[in-house]
Amino acid sequence: MTDGLHTTDPTEIAKFVGSLPQGAGALNEKMGVEILEISAEKVVGTMPVEGNTQPYGLLHGGASVVLAETLGSIGSGLHGHSLGKVAVGVDINATHHRAATSGIVTGTATAIHLGRSSAAYEIVITDERGRRVCTSRITCSLIEAARVPKA
Numbered sequence: 001m002t003d004g005l006h007t008t009d010p011t012e013i014a015k016f017v018g019s020l021p022q023g024a025g026a027l028n029e030k031m032g033v034e035i036l037e038i039s040a041e042k043v044v045g046t047m048p049v050e051g052n053t054q055p056y057g058l059l060h061g062g063a064s065v066v067l068a069e070t071l072g073s074i075g076s077g078l079h080g081h082s083l084g085k086v087a088v089g090v091d092i093n094a095t096h097h098r099a100a101t102s103g104i105v106t107g108t109a110t111a112i113h114l115g116r117s118s119a120a121y122e123i124v125i126t127d128e129r130g131r132r133v134c135t136s137r138i139t140c141s142l143i144e145a146a147r148v149p150k151a
Contacts, residue, residue: 005078006039013038025070031063033070040079043071043109043121049100059100064107064125064134068094071109072121072138079111079119080142087119087140094136103128109138117142 007013013035017024024033031052037044045067052063069092076087105125113120118141125134 006037006041008037027066028070031066033067035071035074038074038078040075040082040114040119041111043075044106045071046104046106048104049102053101057101059105059133061094061096061134064096064105065092065094065136067105067107067125068092068109068123068134068136069138071107071123072136073140075109075111075121076119076138076140076142079114080140083116083142084145085142086145087142089138090118090141091139092136094134096134097132098127100127100133105133112137115142 016038017035032048033045035045047063047067049059052060054060069089073087073089080087105127107123107125109121109123111119112122118139120137120139123136124132127133
């Protein structure tokens with residue numbers, strides 16, 4: 001049950017991101033998150049390590065969680081849209097496997113559940129050598145748009 005949107009076309013992705021209430025969001029822009037592929041089943045994006053490090057020069061664990069939440073939320077949002085609902089995050093966790101100190105990390109969010117009231121994704125973040133840096137899981141509740149608080 002999806003709206004059928006599946007694209008790697010940068011123009012279509014930009015159009016989708018531009019349709020969101022606040023575009024990509026200020027945090028994603030600050031962190032340099034770029035979306036490469038979107039569908040309800042799979043979302044892929046990248047983020048630079050530089051500028052997203054902790055005091056020892058390693059990729060900040062919170063930065064990995066930001067990337068994971070962004071990707072899982074996009075997929076959940078696409079699935080929710082096909083049901084006339086909005087996705088809101090209710091749970092996220094992350095296990096950090098190895099350090100990244102430079103380059104770009106890539107996150108791939110793969111749907112593990114696409115239901116009528118919730119969606120869940122596993123997000124695997126890898127470094128440029130394809131080594132797993134972080135594994136995350138997010139669950140989003142799918143709610144009626146009228147229940148979303150106004151900013």
